[in-house]
Amino acid sequence: MLRFFGGWLAAMTAMLLFICPSSQAAEPPQKAVEPPQSVSILLYHRLGPDHADDMTVTTPVVESQLKLIQERGYHVIPLKSLLAALADPAAPLPERSVVLTADDGHKTVYTDLFPLIKKYQIPVTLFIYPSAISNPSAPYAMTWEQLAEMKASGLVDIQSHTFWHPNFKIEKKRLAPAAYEKFTQDQLVKSKTVLEQKLGIKVDQLAWPFGIYDDQLIQWAQAAGYVAAYTIDRRAVTRADKMMALPRSIVTDADRGARFEALLTAPK
Ligand SMILES: [Zn+2]
Numbered sequence: 001m002l003r004f005f006g007g008w009l010a011a012m013t014a015m016l017l018f019i020c021p022s023s024q025a026a027e028p029p030q031k032a033v034e035p036p037q038s039v040s041i042l043l044y045h046r047l048g049p050d051h052a053d054d055m056t057v058t059t060p061v062v063e064s065q066l067k068l069i070q071e072r073g074y075h076v077i078p079l080k081s082l083l084a085a086l087a088d089p090a091a092p093l094p095e096r097s098v099v100l101t102a103d104d105g106h107k108t109v110y111t112d113l114f115p116l117i118k119k120y121q122i123p124v125t126l127f128i129y130p131s132a133i134s135n136p137s138a139p140y141a142m143t144w145e146q147l148a149e150m151k152a153s154g155l156v157d158i159q160s161h162t163f164w165h166p167n168f169k170i171e172k173k174r175l176a177p178a179a180y181e182k183f184t185q186d187q188l189v190k191s192k193t194v195l196e197q198k199l200g201i202k203v204d205q206l207a208w209p210f211g212i213y214d215d216q217l218i219q220w221a222q223a224a225g226y227v228a229a230y231t232i233d234r235r236a237v238t239r240a241d242k243m244m245a246l247p248r249s250i251v252t253d254a255d256r257g258a259r260f261e262a263l264l265t266a267p268k
Pocket of ligand 1: 161
C-alpha cells in the first residue's frame with residue numbers, strides 16, 4: 001500500500017511538473033520586438049555663428065553632431081546608397097547608417113558646412129532651387145562656382161528642389177487647373193534641366209518644397225524623370241515608405257547629445 005502510495009505521489013509530482021511548464025507556455029511569448037530596419041535622413045538648411053532663426057544650426061553644434069555620429073559608430077552613407085538598398089527588396093537596409101542632406105543652397109552651406117564635409121570626409125546631398133543661384137536678388141544663396149567646387153570634391157551630390165521653391169498648395173488655389181499643371185511641370189523640369197546643364201550631373205531626385213506633395217504631384221514628378229522624392233516628416237526611413245515621399249528629419253540647434261542621437265535611431 002505504501003509502495004502504491006509512493007508511486008502515486010511520484011506520478012502526481014511528475015504530472016505537476018508537466019503541467020506547470022505548459023501553463024507557463026500558454027502565456028503570450030515574451031519575445032523581444034525587433035524595431036523595423038530604418039535609416040534616418042537628416043536635413044540642414046543654414047549654419048553660422050549665431051542661432052539666427054529656427055532653420056539655423058550653429059556651426060559648432062553641427063560639428064558636435066558629426067562627432068557624435070562618429071563616436072556612436074554610425075556611418076554617414078550617400079543618399080544614393082540608401083536608394084539602392086530600398087530598390088532591392090532582398091537587401092537589408094544599411095545598419096547604423098545615417099544620410100545627410102541640406103536644402104535651399106544657402107551660402108553658409110558653402111562657407112560652414114563644406115569645410116566640415118571635407119574635414120570629416122562625409123557624403124552630403126544638396127537640394128537646390130536654381131532660380132536663386134548666382135542671382136543678385138537672392139544674396140543669401142550660393143553661386144554656380146561654389147556649387148561646382150562642392151560637386152568636384154566628390155563628396156557632394158546635387159539634386160532638385162524645384163525651380164523657385166513654390167508652395168504648391170497656394171499655387172493650386174491660385175491657378176486654373178491647366179495653368180497649375182503647366183506651372184508645376186515647369187518647376188519640376190526646368191530645375192532638373194538647369195542643374196544638369198550647369199553642373200554636368202544627372203538629376204533624378206526631388207525635395208518637395210515645404211514638404212508639400214500629393215498623388216498628383218508625385219505623378220507629375222515621376223513623368224518629369226524623378227525616381228525618389230523627400231518630405232520633412234521627421235522620422236527615419238523604413239521599407240514601408242513610398243520612394244516618392246521618403247521622410248527626413250529637420251535638424252535644429254536644440255538637437256544636441258541624446259536628443260540628436262534619438263534622431264539617428266528608430267522611426268518615431
Ligand atoms: Zn526648401
